[in-house]
Amino acid sequence: MTTQTTQTTQTTHKVTLTINGQPYTAEVEPRLLLVHFIREVAGLTGTHIGCDTTSCGACTVLVNGVPAKSCTLLAVQVDGAEIRTVEGLEQDGKLHPVQDGFVQEHGLQCGFCTPGMMLTAVALLERNPQPTEDEIRRAISGNLCRCTGYVNIVKSIQYAAKQMREAQATPAPAPVGAEV
Amino acid sequence: MATETETPIRGMGHSVKRKEDARFIRGRGRYVDDIKLPGMLFLDIVRSPYAHATIKNIDASAALAQPGVLAVITGKDLDAAGLAWMPTLMGDKQMVLPVDRVVYQAQEVAAVVATDRYAAADGVALVNVEYEPLPPVTDPIKALEADAPLVRPDREQKTNHIWHWEAGDAARTDELFNQAEVVVKEDLYIPRIHVCSIETCGCVASFDAVEGKLTVYMTTQAPHAIRTVFSLVTSIPEHKIHIISPDIGGGFGGKVPVYPGYVIACVASIKTGHPVKWIEDRSENLQADSFARDYHITAELAAKRDGTMQALRVKTIADHGAFDAAANPSKFPAGLFSVITGSYELDAAHVEVDGVYTNKPSGGVAYRCSFRVTEAVHTIERMVDVLAQKLSMDPAELRLKNFIPPEKFPYKSPTGWEYDSGNYPAALRKAMEEIGYEQLRREQAEKRARGELMGIGLSTFTEIVGAGPSHTFDILGIKMFDSAEIRVHPTGSAIVRIGVQTQGQGHETTFAQIVAEELGLPVENITVEHGDTDTAPYGLGTYASRSTPTAGAATAVAARKIREKAKNIAAHLLEVSPDDLEWENYQFRVKGTPGKAVTMQQIAFAAYTNHPQGMEAGLEAVDYYDPPNLTFPFGAYVCVVDIDRGTGEVKIRRFLAIDDCGNIINPMIVDGQIHGGLTMGMAPALLEEITYDENGNIQQGNFMDYLLPTAMETPAWETDKTVTPSPHHPFGAKGVGESATVGAPPAIANAVVDALSHLGVTHIDIPITPWKVYKILEEHGVAES
Numbered sequence: 008m009t010t011q012t013t014q015t016t017q018t019t020h021k022v023t024l025t026i027n028g029q030p031y032t033a034e035v036e037p038r039l040l041l042v043h044f045i046r047e048v049a050g051l052t053g054t055h056i057g058c059d060t061t062s063c064g065a066c067t068v069l070v071n072g073v074p075a076k077s078c079t080l081l082a083v084q085v086d087g088a089e090i091r092t093v094e095g096l097e098q099d100g101k102l103h104p105v106q107d108g109f110v111q112e113h114g115l116q117c118g119f120c121t122p123g124m125m126l127t128a129v130a131l132l133e134r135n136p137q138p139t140e141d142e143i144r145r146a147i148s149g150n151l152c153r154c155t156g157y158v159n160i161v162k163s164i165q166y167a168a169k170q171m172r173e174a175q176a177t178p179a180p181a182p183v184g185a186e187v
Numbered sequence: 188m189a190t191e192t193e194t195p196i197r198g199m200g201h202s203v204k205r206k207e208d209a210r211f212i213r214g215r216g217r218y219v220d221d222i223k224l225p226g227m228l229f230l231d232i233v234r235s236p237y238a239h240a241t242i243k244n245i246d247a248s249a250a251l252a253q254p255g256v257l258a259v260i261t262g263k264d265l266d267a268a269g270l271a272w273m274p275t276l277m278g279d280k281q282m283v284l285p286v287d288r289v290v291y292q293a294q295e296v297a298a299v300v301a302t303d304r305y306a307a308a309d310g311v312a313l314v315n316v317e318y319e320p321l322p323p324v325t326d327p328i329k330a331l332e333a334d335a336p337l338v339r340p341d342r343e344q345k346t347n348h349i350w351h352w353e354a355g356d357a358a359r360t361d362e363l364f365n366q367a368e369v370v371v372k373e374d375l376y377i378p379r380i381h382v383c384s385i386e387t388c389g390c391v392a393s394f395d396a397v398e399g400k401l402t403v404y405m406t407t408q409a410p411h412a413i414r415t416v417f418s419l420v421t422s423i424p425e426h427k428i429h430i431i432s433p434d435i436g437g438g439f440g441g442k443v444p445v446y447p448g449y450v451i452a453c454v455a456s457i458k459t460g461h462p463v464k465w466i467e468d469r470s471e472n473l474q475a476d477s478f479a480r481d482y483h484i485t486a487e488l489a490a491k492r493d494g495t496m497q498a499l500r501v502k503t504i505a506d507h508g509a510f511d512a513a514a515n516p517s518k519f520p521a522g523l524f525s526v527i528t529g530s531y532e533l534d535a536a537h538v539e540v541d542g543v544y545t546n547k548p549s550g551g552v553a554y555r556c557s558f559r560v561t562e563a564v565h566t567i568e569r570m571v572d573v574l575a576q577k578l579s580m581d582p583a584e585l586r587l588k589n590f591i592p593p594e595k596f597p598y599k600s601p602t603g604w605e606y607d608s609g610n611y612p613a614a615l616r617k618a619m620e621e622i623g624y625e626q627l628r629r630e631q632a633e634k635r636a637r638g639e640l641m642g643i644g645l646s647t648f649t650e651i652v653g654a655g656p657s658h659t660f661d662i663l664g665i666k667m668f669d670s671a672e673i674r675v676h677p678t679g680s681a682i683v684r685i686g687v688q689t690q691g692q693g694h695e696t697t698f699a700q701i702v703a704e705e706l707g708l709p710v711e712n713i714t715v716e717h718g719d720t721d722t723a724p725y726g727l728g729t730y731a732s733r734s735t736p737t738a739g740a741a742t743a744v745a746a747r748k749i750r751e752k753a754k755n756i757a758a759h760l761l762e763v764s765p766d767d768l769e770w771e772n773y774q775f776r777v778k779g780t781p782g783k784a785v786t787m788q789q790i791a792f793a794a795y796t797n798h799p800q801g802m803e804a805g806l807e808a809v810d811y812y813d814p815p816n817l818t819f820p821f822g823a824y825v826c827v828v829d830i831d832r833g834t835g836e837v838k839i840r841r842f843l844a845i846d847d848c849g850n851i852i853n854p855m856i857v858d859g860q861i862h863g864g865l866t867m868g869m870a871p872a873l874l875e876e877i878t879y880d881e882n883g884n885i886q887q888g889n890f891m892d893y894l895l896p897t898a899m900e901t902p903a904w905e906t907d908k909t910v911t912p913s914p915h916h917p918f919g920a921k922g923v924g925e926s927a928t929v930g931a932p933p934a935i936a937n938a939v940v941d942a943l944s945h946l947g948v949t950h951i952d953i954p955i956t957p958w959k960v961y962k963i964l965e966e967h968g969v970a971e972s
């Protein structure tokens with residue numbers, strides 16, 4: 008859809024973002040937050056909003072591969088960027104190992120923080136395939152979860168790490184979730 | 188297991204992976220803010236910067252001139268429609284929008300309706316409200332003084348005192364105190380905290396003028412109760428109100444009350460003829476939505492010199508803010524606080540609570556807690572340790588001496604509760620053994636000799652959940668039963684609709700497991716629906732750990748009704764008398780001839796294709812379950828802390844939780860509930876507190892200042908269980924969602940006090956922050972600079 012936010016003020020900018028490999032172009036106000044571009048312009052509502060101080064991480068997405076809190080970036084700031092959201096994790100009907108880990112280890116309850124938490128985990132495992140528990144906890148310390156007490160989130164990420172390492176070690180069949 | 192069925196049943200006791208996860212891990216959950224209706228407008232709220240003020244004037248002209256702004260709604264508009272005030276769940280009334288005065292900071296003052304959320308926010312900034320500040324009162328003890336500012340001049344009674352409530356036997360308690368060999372006394376403050384579910388509150392209200400029907404997608408834990416209240420308040424017939432509680436991003440009690448924003452959004456939809464969305468910001472949520480705790484407690488415990496506990500006397504000032512909008516059963520203004528005698532056999536107890544108005548947002552909602560049980564448990568568990576310290580007894584030994592013995596259940600408490608079942612010594616002994624209690628005590632002694640600060644804290648709590656028996660429990664007169672409706676389809680799959688609602692507890696999985704177990708149908712063939720008042724049977728909602736004790740029971744009973752009918756169909760199919768059949772291995776078989784049997788799937792098909800003459804076709808049942816009693820989960824927790832003498836920081840080294848919630852439906856989910864509960868128990872013990880300055884300004888109004896635990900502070904919780912089934916629940920279960928939030932804070936506080944007890948420290952109020960501890964270390968000359 009086109010953004011409703013163009014109705015209020017005069018100045019708009021043309022922004023093009025590639026989200027999960029698909030381009031989205033819209034005329035947007037300079038004040039439009041990236042998270043609102045993702046949710047309302049692209050219509051991808053898996054990315055959530057949990058606070059207004061960049062504290063909770065529910066809105067975490069990957070911007071050019073780096074985790075970023077999309078409530079604190081303007082869409083115009085990241086014009087041209089590659090964005091990855093929770094909707095882009097599953098590939099060809101196959102869950103990303105992090106998604107699988109969250110199911111297997113009961114890493115989610117209400118599910119609201121889960122997309123942001125998983126994207127932080129994906130970025131961690133892409134740069135550090137064998138993180139220690141402390142490294143995992145440190146990596147997700149910018150993502151708040153009120154339901155799980157983090158124990159099973161840590162286990163979920165450890166599960167995914169193991170799956171990804173094993174897939175890497177096995178030349179065939181094709182690596183599970185190793186796409187970038 | 189049913190070897191005859193190809194697909195496993197996976198009923199009670201299986202760690203079935205959650206059905207709801209499939210959508211959540213793909214970003215396909217449907218939360219309120221994800222709802223988008225054609226022509227939808229946005230609502231944003233103007234809030235008061237003052238805690239107490241008169242409103243001289245509201246000028247909306249600049250806002251209305253702003254492009255995109257369509258309407259500004261004020262208290263005067265609502266007053267004209269008789270909607271400026273609404274009833275609270277506690278029989279008080281609450282402003283939806285004020286006509287002439289505000290009574291807490293961040294109170295809703297006016298609402299702006301606009302074409303999108305940015306335009307609505309622009310409008311809010313342009314509404315010009317002229318205030319005349321009044322002196323506020325934010326301390327409930329000062330609020331009771333004769334010259335205190337009056338928070339609620341609308342009431343007949345011109346004081347800030349709301350109600351007095353008491354339980355137990357005052358005369359007998361006083362008598363025991365007069366004769367007591369030992370008395371200990373402490374003042375405890377249980378701080379004001381906020382649930383802060385990661386999803387804030389909001390709704391999409393859509394009024395269809397042609398049908399006269401109001402549909403509201405809403406972040407609510409109790410959709411049916413909301414429908415009834417909305418009908419009573421607005422005079423819209425109840426069948427023309429449709430409340431949908433879609434996926435909810437955490438509740439914890441904060442989504443039980445009716446907040447003004449919901450009502451204003453409904454009014455705005457009726458007024459504009461468009462669907463209207465209202466979603467709070469985090470800061471709004473944290474500053475204005477209902478709070479928990481805020482109890483000022485004085486507790487005394489009387490005992491013999493040998494440690495035999497005799498009587499408990501408690502006086503409490505409860506800060507309920509400006510409106511008594513707590514979500515308690517109507518006969519219990521202080522909730523179930525009177526469970527305060529806990530796991531101990533006392534001769535007498537007397538508990539008093541006085542509710543007080545202050546210029547703060549409403550208090551008294553739960554924070555993952557069954558109606559004030561956390562305050563009660565913190566008090567008794569702290570006081571047992573205070574007594575142990577006074578008598579120089581080990582706190583474990585003192586507990587074991589005073590536990591209600593397992594053979595005395597069902598046990599009638601001195602404040603009138605009948606505990607269903609318990610085995611407290613078994614839980615504590617298991618905890619002590621698993622954590623190596625004696626060894627830890629030796630380590631502590633060695634460290635203490637070296638000047639290191641290590642503490643071991645216990646909490647052996649009893650909870651009271653599952654409201655409740657309808658003779659005692661109601662909300663606004665609606666009895667607190669709960670319900671389930673099951674339909675088995677011809678091919679042997681089924682749909683279950685329940686009167687409770689899930690906010691992460693996993694009902695779509697666990698309620699399917701209950702039906703799977705009772706009917707012998709594979710769990711994957713059972714769909715569970717909830718949260719939609721047009722389709723689900725009437726229920727009171729999910730809070731206070733009541734889903735499994737009430738709707739879980741209803742589900743089992745409804746399934747058993749189906750099984751009774753199925754037995755007659757089975758007899759017809761097998762050409763025997765129903766009396767010749769037994770339900771064994773998830774199928775009906777002829778007694779003595781195990782080979783002659785039919786499965787529920789075969790029976791389901793027959794129910795629609797080949798049912799006996801004279802019997803109704805179909806296979807379905809509904810049950811409204813009125814529990815005969817509450818359930819009393821319990822646990823034994825051990826916390827080990829190390830204290831940094833240089834910073835005052837408390838580090839939880841180990842925390843072991845032994846929980847007993849009776850028979851378990853899904854061990855994986857129970858473990859997850861306990862992990863989360865422990866974290867929400869640690870939060871107020873070490874981090875979270877809401878305070879106000881003398882002008883009524885909130886000091887922790889956003890996530891920069893209000894500190895939720897992150898993965899860094901949260902320890903790797905250790906859990907285990909004992910199993911003492913509830914004797915009156917259909918499958919022996921008790922609630923579990925809140926046990927750990929209730930049980931954890933005193934274990935942590937007791938551990939910290941234990942680490943400092945040799946210095947003469949007997950009590951520290953939570954949250955036990957590094958600064959608080961450092962000041963104590965400094966005072967006793969043991970701080971490292």
